[in-house]
Amino acid sequence: MAPLLEISNLSVRFHSDKAEVFAVNGLDLSLDTGKAIAIVGESGSGKSTVMMAVMRLLQSNASITGQVKLDGTDVLQLPEKAMRRLRGKEMAMVFQNAGSSMNPTKTIGDQMIEPMLFHHMASARDARQVAVKLLHQVGIPDPEERLNNYPFEFSGGQLQRVMIAMALIADPKLLIADEPTTALDVTVQAEVLILLKKLQRERGMGLVFVTHDLAVAAQVADDIYVMYGGFVMERIAASELTTHLVHPYLRGLVQSIPKIDGPRTELPYIPGQPISITGGLPDGCVFASRCDKRFVKCHERPRHISISQQHSVSCWLAEGGVEQA
């Protein structure tokens, strides 16, 4: 069976007055129906850009190359009209900041039913029935009355639940969640994560979960893609994360996760600044400038090589075998 989402060799560049931004540089990714993947990386590593390219919602200063296949159709080749038929229906998106991603002057009911109205799936009245059910499912009390409330009448966590319900209303096959819990308190964060995971399982959706938090990624996803400087550094199964990881960048990320049961030592962090991708890229590995395992080879850009079926990495250390790491 073909994957639900298959991205090959995706590159995105932003053109601005001053310089070109190399936001995404030849990214491969694949997601099967009913599975969840996570894209992890520091801020600015290109995570949102990839997702916005999939939705074809990037600003006009972006140029995109490569392939983004949804159910075998390359969405990058679709005319805007056909694209609109996919957005909100085949693939839906939950954004990071629920507060600003909802219109402050419209009731959440009116906003929630829009995907069904835009796609002529139901009358407004029927759509509201669906919305009530969904609000109940995502754990909003008194959904009937709440439908007539405005975004400012909800807490951040509740509003994020509303956004999730809104994304699910047209029953999409693919749900993209771009840092859906980053703006929330830790306890609320956990609740929303559990909810998202539960809904994904129940509905058998494909889920792309974008986060900068590796621990969260490991909880939610089957597969983890680690991004840096617009490249995938390593793709690894969540279950193998701590045992089989290869890339020094990923090692750095894993070590900086606080351990609840461990001794209270100062957390190691990856020294240096994230690479600047404005103006151009270095010839060699983009992580080399911050890498403690750097050697001569790193002046050349490493290929993305497969180690096993679900495990691939862009690092010269992997070329000679995993054990070197």
Add this chain to the structure above:
Amino acid sequence: MFMYIIKRLFYMALAFLLVSIVTFGLMKAAPGTFLINTQMLGGVQAATDLNIPPQLMNSFIKEFHLNSPWYVQYWFYLKGFVTLHFGYSIEYPSLPTMSLIKRTFPLTLGLAFSATVVGTIVSIVLGVIAAVKEHTWVDSTTMFIATLGTAIPSYVTAIVLMLVFGVWWRILPILGFQGIQHYILPVAALVIPVVGSMSRYMRNSLIESLHSDYIVSVYAKGGGMRQAVFGHALRNSLLPLITVVGPQLAGLLMGTVIIENLFGLPGMGQVFANAAQQKDYPLIMVSTLLYAVVIMVMNLLVDLTYGGLDPRIRKIGYVQGR
């Protein structure tokens, strides 16, 4: 919403009191005013200064309680205005000021009101067109014409309009008032400068709304430009526009004074201008307050519209993060 309206009305009453005190104070302080009256000679002195017949002066002394302290005078001034007992003026001693206002005020009000409505609608339409076609020739042409409208003073616009439509093409009347068609050119002359700045404001406001996060959400749900503009952005971009409509209205109302004179319209504007020229203080006092009341009522309407458009204002009375 109820509390919001009560609050607005309260502020309006407060503003009215303030304007009336300031008007009264200024009138008392103005040179040669009849209100400077000491029991002995003020009234007589002022009367000779202003060429007022002694018996009229005496009736003023009675009407304006000039023999009492200032706060009593002020109280009767206020009471007279609120109960619509406007008394008589110096310029028109045989005509009650009330009937003078009745005869002239509706025309001015109609002029200001239609100019406001037309101006707002035209500004919104032009602003939307320019914003939707952002950075195209449609956008730049619309905005260039709008700027021309603002750059040229309204009396010049008025004369150009009279020349083109009244003298060359002879399709519209340019003088006097005998029917609705006499409104067209004066309204146009009032509206054109206002539209210039307001349509630009509308354009920028709508463009800003269209770049908000919640518009990305609309597209992510499968919406298009139409849904984004008319379903979401337009309403929100009206909010900042409405806040500038208020001050524009005051300017517009003052504009009617000039425009009425130019087009020979028998409105309040002419009465007011004459009163100011002739130092007809009783009439100035009444008409100033009347203009103030009109501006306040229009601002109240603006505020109510605002509350109607923004649920945050309606429900909690303010917007967070502004």
